[in-house]
Amino acid sequence: xxxxxxxxxxxxxxxxxxxxxxxxxxxxxxxxxxxxxxxxxxxxxxxxxxxxxxxxxxxxxxxxxxxxxxxxxxxxxxxxxxxxxxxxxxxxxxxxxxxxxxxxxxxxxxxxxxxxxxxxxxxxxxxxxx
Amino acid sequence: xxxxxxxxxxxxxxxxxxxxxxxxxxxxxxxxxxxxxxxxxxxxxxxxxxxxxxxxxxxxxxxxxxxxxxxxxxxxxxxxxxxxxxxxxxxxxxxxxxxxxxxxxxxxxxxxxxxxxxxxxxxxxxxxxxxxxxxxxxxxxxx
Numbered sequence: 089x090x091x092x093x094x095x096x097x098x099x100x101x102x103x104x105x106x107x108x109x110x111x112x113x114x115x116x117x118x119x120x121x122x123x124x125x126x127x128x129x130x131x132x133x134x135x136x137x138x139x140x141x142x143x144x145x146x147x148x149x150x151x152x153x154x155x156x157x158x159x160x161x162x163x164x165x166x167x168x169x170x171x172x173x174x175x176x177x178x179x180x181x182x183x184x185x186x187x188x189x190x191x192x193x194x195x196x197x198x199x200x201x202x203x204x205x206x207x208x209x210x211x212x213x214x215x216x217x218x
Numbered sequence: 219x220x221x222x223x224x225x226x227x228x229x230x231x232x233x234x235x236x237x238x239x240x241x242x243x244x245x246x247x248x249x250x251x252x253x254x255x256x257x258x259x260x261x262x263x264x265x266x267x268x269x270x271x272x273x274x275x276x277x278x279x280x281x282x283x284x285x286x287x288x289x290x291x292x293x294x295x296x297x298x299x300x301x302x303x304x305x306x307x308x309x310x311x312x313x314x315x316x317x318x319x320x321x322x323x324x325x326x327x328x329x330x331x332x333x334x335x336x337x338x339x340x341x342x343x344x345x346x347x348x349x350x351x352x353x354x355x356x357x358x359x360x361x
Contacts, residue, residue: 122321129314136350142357146287153284165283169273176266183259215278 117178117198124175131168162216169212170205177201177208254316261313268306275299294354295361307350315343 141148155161181197184190190197276293277283285293293299319339327335 125314125317126321129318132310132314133346136346136353139353142287142290143353149287149290153282153286156284157282162283165277172269172273176262176269179262180266183262186255187259212278216283 113198114194118182121175121178121182124171124178127171128175131171159217166209166212166216170209173205173208177204258313258316258320261309261316264309265306265313268302268309271302272306291357291361294358300354300358303354304351307354308347311343311346311350315339315346 138152141152178198178201181194181201184197185194276285280289294303316339319336322335323332
């Protein structure tokens with residue numbers, strides 16, 4: 089369905105997801121979860137395509153591994169870990185609050201998730217580059 | 219794949235799903251969760267575990283972050299690893315495509331278009347899992 093069709097159907101156009109007007113912190117976390125989720129689904133299929141190189145034998149795979157060990161790809165690996173951490177930990181918060189648990193602590197949960205994401209990203213960066 | 223659900227908590231006009239903005243939920247009676255919401259929560263929690271195992275075992279503990287061809291084949295041939303990777307594939311496909319479906323519903327997809335998209339999502343999920351399992355089995359058979 090096109091953006092026009094979605095608007096006609098009464099939905100919210102994706103361009104409004106990042107509209108800051110009248111938004112709460114929880115809404116931003118929700119939008120972030122959606123964007124990281126869509127990015128991770130796209131990565132899932134990219135990952136399957138890359139893994140299909142294994143079907144072409146050792147030379148093809150090991151050549152690809154050599155390319156992926158370049159710094160730019162390692163940086164993308166850290167970005168991937170960050171995306172997984174954001175989506176996973178914020179998703180856990182959404183699941184808890186959405187299930188009626190710790191509803192009155194949702195902001196503290198968001199801060200805790202943010203700190204954990206930072207730590208995971210730091211560990212991933214150190215493990216990857218140091 | 220279930221339809222008319224809001225697995226990640228958006229409203230999208232569906233009466234029985236948690237609100238988009240969870241700050242709105244404070245002090246209010248919680249809406250009753252749908253089966254698909256619970257399935258998305260359970261698959262999400264399972265993914266936290268499986269993805270952590272996958273990232274640590276496949277990348278973090280491996281020299282250079284990626285295994286060579288021979289190492290990948292030997293790794294996948296381990297029945298426990300094969301089972302974990304197969305479960306990860308199944309779970310991530312479900313969770314991911316149900317999430318995309320939820321986003322489309324939240325954007326206002328309704329009626330015939332919704333049914334077509336639901337069918338496409340189901341088909342894509344089946345193709346993804348079948349191809350992924352075939353890929354895993356093919357790699358494992360090369361040892």
